[in-house]
Structures are given as C-alpha cells and as structure tokens.
Amino acid sequence: MFFDIFKCRFKSLLREKSGFFWTLAFPLILSTLFFLAFSNLNKIDKFEKIKIAVADIQKAGDGFNAALRNSGLFEVSQMDLEQAKKLLSEGDINGYIKCKSANDFELFVQKSDFEESIIKMFLDSYRSSYSSAEKIIASNPASAKDVINLLSEEKTYINEMPSGNGNSTVIYFYSLIAMVCMLSSTYGCSEVIKIQADQSTCAARINVSPSHKLKVFMASISAAFIFEFFVTLIVTAYIKFVLRIDFGTSMAFILLLCAAGCFAGISLGAMIGALVKKPEQVKIGALVSVTMFFSFLSGLMYENMKYIIQKNAPALAFINPVSLVCDGFYSLYYYDTFDRYFLNVSILAAMGILFSAVTYFVLRRQKYASI
C-alpha cells in the first residue's frame, strides 16, 4: 500500500505544473539571473592591469620608471609620442603619459573611466610623494639616498583575497538553495491538507477508508520529500555544472545538507498545516508568514540582519531552519573543519523529527467539529 500511494503522489507532484514552476523553474531562472548579475561583479573583482604608454621617460628618471612598474597597476610600454597617440586613438591603451621632468607629467586619455582614474590617482600620488621627498632632502641632505629608494620601492595598491574563499557571490547561490529547501514546506502543508477531512472531499474519502491515515500521510510526505530533494539536486547541479559556480570540494556534504534542509522544511510545513485548524488559504498564509520571517532573520532579505542576530540573539540562529541551512553552507565554504556543519545538519534533522512528532500527535485519531 505504501509504495502504491507513494507512486501516485509522486506522479501527481510531477504533473502539478504550478508547483513545478515555483519549486524548479523559478529557482533555475533566479539562479541564472544571479549568474548574469554576479558575473559582472566578479569581472570587476578580478583586477586586470591597465595598459599605458610612456613617452620621454628618461626625463622623469629611474625613480618614476621603477614606481610605475612596481605599482602592479600598469602594463607599461615605452615609445615616442606619435606612436602613443596612435595606440590611444585605436583604443589599444587606456592612456599615455608624457614626461616633462622628474615631477611634471601630462596624462592623455580618451575617456574618463575607472582605469583612467587609476592612472590619474597614481600620478597625483607620485607627484605628492616626490614633493615631500624634495622637502625632506632639502632639510636633511644625508637622507637623500633613503628617500629615493622609498619613492621607487613597491607600493601596494591592490589587495588580493585568500584563494578559494574569495568569491563572495557564491553565498547568494547558497541562499537560493536554502530557499528551495524551505519551499518544500508548502508540500508538507499540502500533504497534511490532503488527509484532513475538513479541508477537501478527497481527504474525506481517504478518512473513510480502512487505511490508517498516518500511513497514507507517511507515503505522501515521503513522495513529497523525494520530489523536493530531486528538485534541490537539479537546482544544485544546474548551478554547479551549467553556471559553473564553485561549491568547493564537498559536493556530498552539500547534498546531505540539502536533504536535511528539505526534511526540516517539509516537516515544518506539515506541522503548521496540522496545527492551524483553519481553511487551506489560512494555513498557507501562516506558513508563508513563518518561512518569510525565518528568511528575514537569516539575512536573505537584509544581509546585516544575520549579523544583528549573531550579535544580539545567537540562539535564534540555531532554532531557525533557514539560518541553519544558510550557515551550514557558509561553514562548508569558509571553515576548514566540519564541526559547525555537522552541528547544523544534526539540528535540522532533530527539528524535522520534532516537527513530525508534533504533526503525528495532532493528526492521529483526529475528528472534526465541522466539515
């Protein structure tokens, strides 16, 4: 009986077009939009050297030449003025510098953009440092050698993040997967509604049958769990293999977290469906409110909320299933140890068991005051 009911419910879920859209198509579309939006951000994050040309560099001296090369900002070519003008007009370089003396430069650019601003900032900084050096040497000629060395030595303009954990946008994809896990709560609620005789005639038909309604419920909720887990896998696979978002090396851990998240989500929905003794719309409304509130507290809508909760009420993050899923992903990505990850998975599993137990005690032998 269990397998027959499971099969029918699974078929129904596969054929339910609106449910399929919200649980699968919507996250796929959203992840694609994230990908398109964040790929530009990543491009900005990855600094590419600015191509510049320098004419008459001998007039500026070795100090300027060394400062240019040691900055790490530029790909420098030395050439005459005419050649530099030609390259700029053809768009092969972002700008060229005409050196007049050690402290006098002219910058030529074709547009005023991010790269051009960097060249200007560098020249301003060099001029300012050179003037300071001149003053120091004038007042203390003995320090001349040290000051010249200081001017030409490497100055850090770009700060490289540690490799591996550098892509902050991956967090948004984790949040998206957490959202998919929590969407499963609607299936949990819906499966409870399908066995409550006061909610639909189909449910009344199930209630008048000799099958134990909790067995029917177990088969239906298992179908919903497997369905939702597969949906989460598809979304995760799409993000990893199609959008090529790096999840690190722990794919199996991600799947385990997804399973725990789906289990907690489905049982949360089932519990709310069982506890709210009102029509279907009210149950769904209550469920959406609860999951949205949890999502808000976990920082899905306002990033800083996560830190506010961590600072002021850290315990709240441990009873919020959305936070647990998100934090589980964060811990996989940021920490080298799995302590926090396994703690979150365990709490999610315990929550799922607790929610299921509450659902069981509310539903068993339930009669209705009105139908």
Add this chain to the structure above:
Amino acid sequence: METVVKIENLVKRYDELVALDHLNLNIASGEIFGLLGPNGSGKTTAISCMLSLLEFNKGKIEIFGKEMAPTAYDIKRQIGVVFQNVAVFDELTVYENIDYFCGLYVYDKKERKKLVDEAIEFVGLGDFIKFRPKKLSGGLLRRLNIACGIAHKPKLIIFDEPTVAVDPQSRNNILEGIKRLNSEGATIIYTSHYMEEVEQICSRIAILDKGRVIAQGTKEELKDMISKGEKISVQVYGISEEQLAKMLKIPGVAGADFADGTISISMKGKSGGIAQIIEFLNENNIGYGRIASELPTLNDVFLELTGKTFRD
C-alpha cells in the same frame, strides 16, 4: 432482516445550532434507504457522523453490529461513499484515480486490478481511462466519482446527493446504477433533496427536518400518514351548484371546486375515488372530457408534517 446501520439518539450541535436532534435510524440489509430533507436538514451531517468524520455530542452509531469509530477499520472496509462533491485528484488519470482509492481498501494488486476494471465497466468509462478529470464532462466526472467510491465492492454504499447539478440523462444512469448495485447485494443509503428520485428508487425513506426524523417508512406508508389523498380533476361543460353540493356527499370526497371548466376534487386519505366520480357524472348526466388523477407526493407529506414545502 439484519440491521446494517443503527443510530440512537444522535445529537450534533454547532454552537447554538442543533444540526441533529436525537436522530434515530435503523437501516436493514438489502435496503435502498432514502434520507430525504431540504438543504440544511442534517442529511450530510448525519452521514458524516455515521462515517466518524464528525464528532457528535451525544448518541450511538453501530454499523454491521459494531460501534463505529475513526479506527474501526474492519467496518470501514465494508463501506463505500460517493460524496456530493467530486472527490478525485486532478493530476491522476481516470484509471489511476480509481486504482488509488481502491488501493486504500484492497492491497493485493492483482485483485485490485480486477476490481478497478469492473468498476470502469460498471460506470462505462472504458473509453476514458487515460483522461484526466479536467477533460471529462460533468456527467462523466460524476461517474468517475461513483467508480472511486464503489470499486472495492462495499456491502454498504452511501450516496450523498450524487445527482446535484447533473443533467437528466446522467441522473437516470446514476439511479439505474444504484438499483443495479442494490440488486447485486449492496445496502444503499441515498440522501437527496429531490423527492422524485427518492420515490423512484428507495424502498424505505426517512424524512428529515431541522435534524430530526419527522417521518419514516415506505413511500406508501408515508403518504398514508397524511390526511390529503388523491386529487381528481375533471373537465366538464358545466355543473350546477346543486350538483357540486351533491358531489361532496360521495363517500371519501373531502372537497370539490369548479373553476375554468374543471372540477377539482380532493379525496380523503387512501380513498380511491375515480370510479365513484365517473359513476356520479354519468348518473347526473354531466358531460365530461379529460379526467386526471394526481396522487399525493412526498412534498405533500412534508408540507402537512412541517407546514412548509421543500423549497421554503
């Protein structure tokens, strides 16, 4: 005869409203038992209590000699229910729906397949087994609803207003199907507010009003309970006041009026008077045309017992 359903002093209240007021029913095996009453009279509430779907305040329900409860699975196994609203899953096909609901009663796949095929043949949905419910017409949908309720071959079948919003042809098919199920041995409980249907198929009828059984018996027994009898209409060319007064003296005649060329005669109780009326007309040389006889209906019974009609 073996009692299949026994309801004693059943009381169901919704706050101040008494939906069932000390309801008593006894339904014997092999009957088509009609629960007749206007909307809101308590028919569906009584059925829901009977099926342990609704909690009730007082009373006792026994089915097949055992007390009914939500966990009385051995009783539930022998009951089939055809709900007023179509109760099927939109995402499953006709075959899958019947198989699913039959599967709640019959776990053996081979046996179930046979039962599902028989149910499909019974309701005539053989050409539509791969259709989803949304593709079916209203009549076919009703047939699917019936198939889902009876596929497991129950001994007691409850039809809760199965013909609401059904076209006349489908209605006749449903009523014929119910008679066939009964002839195959099933006890039927049929609730309706259509008295013609109840009269047509039920062997015994309980009339409900405000949650109480106001009368119970065969349709003949129910009609005998009221003073109103047969109503005879005779088209005549004319009749004098004197002849009309004389007509009132015929045994069994309760009243007689003449208007628009027609004499309307009301008979008392069971009196069959058409022969006497014809004899009177002949004896008094009153020329007559068409004669029509109208027997009292269950609506007349309801009217006399409650002072209102079904539509009030």
